[in-house]
Amino acid sequence: MRYTVLTLFPRLVQPWTEEALLAKAIQRGLIEIRVRDIRDYAHDKHRQVDDYPYGGGAGMVLRPDVVVEAIEDQLPADEVILLTPAGEPFDQPMAEELAAKEHLILVSGRYEGIDARVENFVTREVSIGDFVLMGGEVAALAVIEATARLVPGVLGDPESYRLDSFSWGLLDYPQYTRPPEFRGLKVPEVLTSGHHGKVAEWRRREALRRTLERRPDLLEGAELSKQDRAWLEMLREGEEKG
Numbered sequence: 001m002r003y004t005v006l007t008l009f010p011r012l013v014q015p016w017t018e019e020a021l022l023a024k025a026i027q028r029g030l031i032e033i034r035v036r037d038i039r040d041y042a043h044d045k046h047r048q049v050d051d052y053p054y055g056g057g058a059g060m061v062l063r064p065d066v067v068v069e070a071i072e073d074q075l076p077a078d079e080v081i082l083l084t085p086a087g088e089p090f091d092q093p094m095a096e097e098l099a100a101k102e103h104l105i106l107v108s109g110r111y112e113g114i115d116a117r118v119e120n121f122v123t124r125e126v127s128i129g130d131f132v133l134m135g136g137e138v139a140a141l142a143v144i145e146a147t148a149r150l151v152p153g154v155l156g157d158p159e160s161y162r163l164d165s166f167s168w169g170l171l172d173y174p175q176y177t178r179p180p181e182f183r184g185l186k187v188p189e190v191l192t193s194g195h196h197g198k199v200a201e202w203r204r205r206e207a208l209r210r211t212l213e214r215r216p217d218l219l220e221g222a223e224l225s226k227q228d229r230a231w232l233e234m235l236r237e238g239e240e241k242g
């Protein structure tokens with residue numbers, strides 16, 4: 001998998017790629033991350049990339065010629081993705097779809113926005129959430145983080161991505177490690193019992209409990225067994241009684 005990040009702040013993005021799992025994946029040749037400065041595509045000696053908005057108003061707008069020439073210089077790509085709060089919401093299924101591609105170009109806007117004509121030169125616009133960042137860099141890195149871990153070999157143990165939150169369509173079950181008691185808080189007994197079947201059942205129930213409490217919206221899209229539905233029914237009844 002190759003990623004090309006187009007940004008006005010390459011020095012913000014580059015260091016993120018030089019640590020931890022991303023660095024290891026690059027070193028192993030599993031992924032490649034190119035970071036390119038949009039300003040290198042400016043036309044004038046002052047390297048101007050933005051200008052005043054037509055129609056007036058506050059702030060500056062990124063020029064379409066500069067941004068589109070930066071994109072075109074990095075083609076071909078399977079996807080050209082503009083990060084913007086106005087985009088399609090990013091989620092795990094989209095991460096899985098993108099992780100199967102060979103080259104993603106990620107375009108990070110800054111300032112008050114990008115000239116709307118750039119939309120005609122991207123394959124999709126993506127939002128990582130309903131908030132406004134100061135620029136698309138963190139959103140581009142979020143897309144890289146979410147997709148690179150799905151590239152075969154990037155995570156050591158393939159179990160760790162099959163079993164995590166959202167691969168079930170549910171939130172993760174709670175995890176515990178040593179010590180067995182911390183400031184009066186004990187590890188649930190079932191986890192130290194050695195009964196693998198009981199552990200699996202408890203984890204599934206706790207994942208359902210957490211999802212019901214924190215993100216009931218996720219239950220509609222989750223794959224639920226008859227047993228799951230029975231537990232949820234019990235949990236909901238328990239909730240009603242306080």
Ligand code: JF5
Pocket residue numbers: 083084085109110111112113114126127128129130131132133134135136137139
């Ligand atoms: C940006 C105009 C881009 O704020 C974001 C963002 C939020 N979710 N996903 C992306 O990107 C930066 C801000 C304003 C265009």
